[in-house]
Amino acid sequence: MTKSRKHQCSRREILKSAAGSLALLGGLDERALAALLTLYNYAPKQRNVPLGVARGIFPGRVVWVRDPKATRWSGNREAADDQWWMDKNTDQERVDAMLSRVLRQVTGAATDKEAWRIIFRYYGQRSANAGEKRYRAGEIVAVKVNMNNSKPVVPTNLVNVSPQVALAMVRQLVKQVGVRPSDILVYDAQRDIWPGFLDHIWSEYPEVRFVQRDAPDPRYQKHPSYGEIHGLEAPQWVLGQTYSADHFDNARYVPQQVMEASYIVNIALVKAHSYPYAAAEGGDEGQTGVTLTAKNHFGSIKGPGELHSIINTNQGGTPHAYSPMVDLSASPNLGAKTILYALDGLYCARRHMSYPLHFPNAPFYNRVEPYENTDWPASLLASLDGVAIDSVGLDILYAQTKNNVDANGHPRILIRANADDYLAEEALAHDPPSGTQYKQGGKPVESLGAFEHWDSDESRQYSRNKDPKNGKGIELIYLPIG
Numbered sequence: 001m002t003k004s005r006k007h008q009c010s011r012r013e014i015l016k017s018a019a020g021s022l023a024l025l026g027g028l029d030e031r032a033l034a035a036l037l038t039l040y041n042y043a044p045k046q047r048n049v050p051l052g053v054a055r056g057i058f059p060g061r062v063v064w065v066r067d068p069k070a071t072r073w074s075g076n077r078e079a080a081d082d083q084w085w086m087d088k089n090t091d092q093e094r095v096d097a098m099l100s101r102v103l104r105q106v107t108g109a110a111t112d113k114e115a116w117r118i119i120f121r122y123y124g125q126r127s128a129n130a131g132e133k134r135y136r137a138g139e140i141v142a143v144k145v146n147m148n149n150s151k152p153v154v155p156t157n158l159v160n161v162s163p164q165v166a167l168a169m170v171r172q173l174v175k176q177v178g179v180r181p182s183d184i185l186v187y188d189a190q191r192d193i194w195p196g197f198l199d200h201i202w203s204e205y206p207e208v209r210f211v212q213r214d215a216p217d218p219r220y221q222k223h224p225s226y227g228e229i230h231g232l233e234a235p236q237w238v239l240g241q242t243y244s245a246d247h248f249d250n251a252r253y254v255p256q257q258v259m260e261a262s263y264i265v266n267i268a269l270v271k272a273h274s275y276p277y278a279a280a281e282g283g284d285e286g287q288t289g290v291t292l293t294a295k296n297h298f299g300s301i302k303g304p305g306e307l308h309s310i311i312n313t314n315q316g317g318t319p320h321a322y323s324p325m326v327d328l329s330a331s332p333n334l335g336a337k338t339i340l341y342a343l344d345g346l347y348c349a350r351r352h353m354s355y356p357l358h359f360p361n362a363p364f365y366n367r368v369e370p371y372e373n374t375d376w377p378a379s380l381l382a383s384l385d386g387v388a389i390d391s392v393g394l395d396i397l398y399a400q401t402k403n404n405v406d407a408n409g410h411p412r413i414l415i416r417a418n419a420d421d422y423l424a425e426e427a428l429a430h431d432p433p434s435g436t437q438y439k440q441g442g443k444p445v446e447s448l449g450a451f452e453h454w455d456s457d458e459s460r461q462y463s464r465n466k467d468p469k470n471g472k473g474i475e476l477i478y479l480p481i482g
Contacts, residue, residue, distance in 0.1 A: 038274075039416065042289060042415040042417055042419045042420070044453040048455050048463050049453075052427025053446070053447040055126070055385040055386075056384035057108060060385055061106060061385070061388075062385070063101075063105040063106050063381065063479065064379060064381045065481065068376070069094055070346060071089070071090055071374070072089055072090075072374050073089035073374065074372055074373075075356070075372035075373055075374070084356055085160075085164070085196060092168070095162070095165055095380070100112050103115040105479065106384060112175075115176075120135050123339045127336065135178065139183065139262040141173055141177075142186075142187060142261035143169055143173075143186045144268075145160070145187070145188055146160060146267070146296050147212075148188075150191045158353055159349040160269075161344045162344055163201065166201060167201050167204065171204075181208045185210070186201065186209070187210065189258070189301070191212065192217075193232070198221065198232065202224055206223065206226075206230075206231070208231065211232075211234070211258070212233075214234055236255060236256035237253040237254070237302050238259060240259050240333045243324055243327045248306045254301060259333055261337065262337070263337055264338045267342045268291065268342070269292075269343065270343050270348040270379065270396060272289065272413060274288060275350045278353070278354070287317070289417070290415070292390040293386050294328065294329050300328070301328070317421075321418075321434055322434045322436045325425075326436075326445065329448050332440060340382060341389045345378070345393075346379065357400075357413060358375055359396075360400070360403070361457060362457055362458050363480065379396075381393070385449040385450055386448060386449055387451050391423055392454075394415075398419075400413050401413050401415060420453075429446060430445065461476070
């Protein structure tokens, strides 16, 4: 039995006992008590104490570009004709330039084409396919996007990966790598994809393929070039995922279409996962701390709901517990095929279902009142180290919890307990705090990257920034535009 199982049983026993006592007094049931005990008390335990083995051409490098002119949405959440993802509100050419800049800085290349050559060469050197030095025609590149709030019939202003960031990536793959559009697969196997996102990419590359949760809607998801359903399909589920600490059912299935891909580009959001005061956004408050590149793969499996109790901090997500995100990140069919990690931070979120969020603290200094204003995080991050980029994403989100209270006295963003535990598990996968023996492909999982917290929210320095020669953790390159 792993530590996570012991913790989960212990928490349930405590809740049951407490709930029983309260019931005698006319108090709360177990479910209500669990909600009461939800803790939003996350804070970094140590700063500039790197864990794990950094990855990348420049180990542990994360590049962050910010261009406030790329985002100009008014903040009118109720206007169907004024949505954040529309081109009038999100500048495609500026997003293209942001992606170009992060690619060159991540690799040290002078051109985008050379950047991709370096990315594929590095992947070949560190993967099991050690002979793979370049992209070969006919190989499929899958692009995993976070579509958690995608509404295929009635689009809303809730946050998803933006069509502009997705198109910028597709343009790079086609123009700089030489991937045929028909060999590009954009997917989220747990959500359907709204027409505006599909059409934004199809208008330029009609042969790009998409995979979504359900069969295509013949009324709302017709291809604009074909007048019928084309290039959009539901997953063909096959066994493709194993776990190190439990036996799941549907969570073991992966889309055949993704299994057939040679490479994955992981595009997640700068997004927290839980928030307790979300009446305007509806739904439950969430289960865990953040949804970044590791949790993005909950949309790559058939049964992510089976994993929710394990990451829920009221249940199995106790301190230093087993994390299924380590198995997903190390999976031969998912995380291990990843050639690039990116975080879309144009319009960020405080919860799994969330409207865009203004960031009032450094280095953004967005206005937060009135909500209807055009100040947004306007950021894009990339790295070859999935643990490092999630570490930076968490630091960015946590920095915005401070001095950020709404008219009701509620913090506008909160980070749930144990938010960075999965990062320690990933960084130390060979000897993790949980004691779990992580295995993928029949082999022990080694460190998946570097985990570290920056020194302060103002200076944002990691160990390799402070000591480029001897630093062992993360190097953050912040490139503000304008």
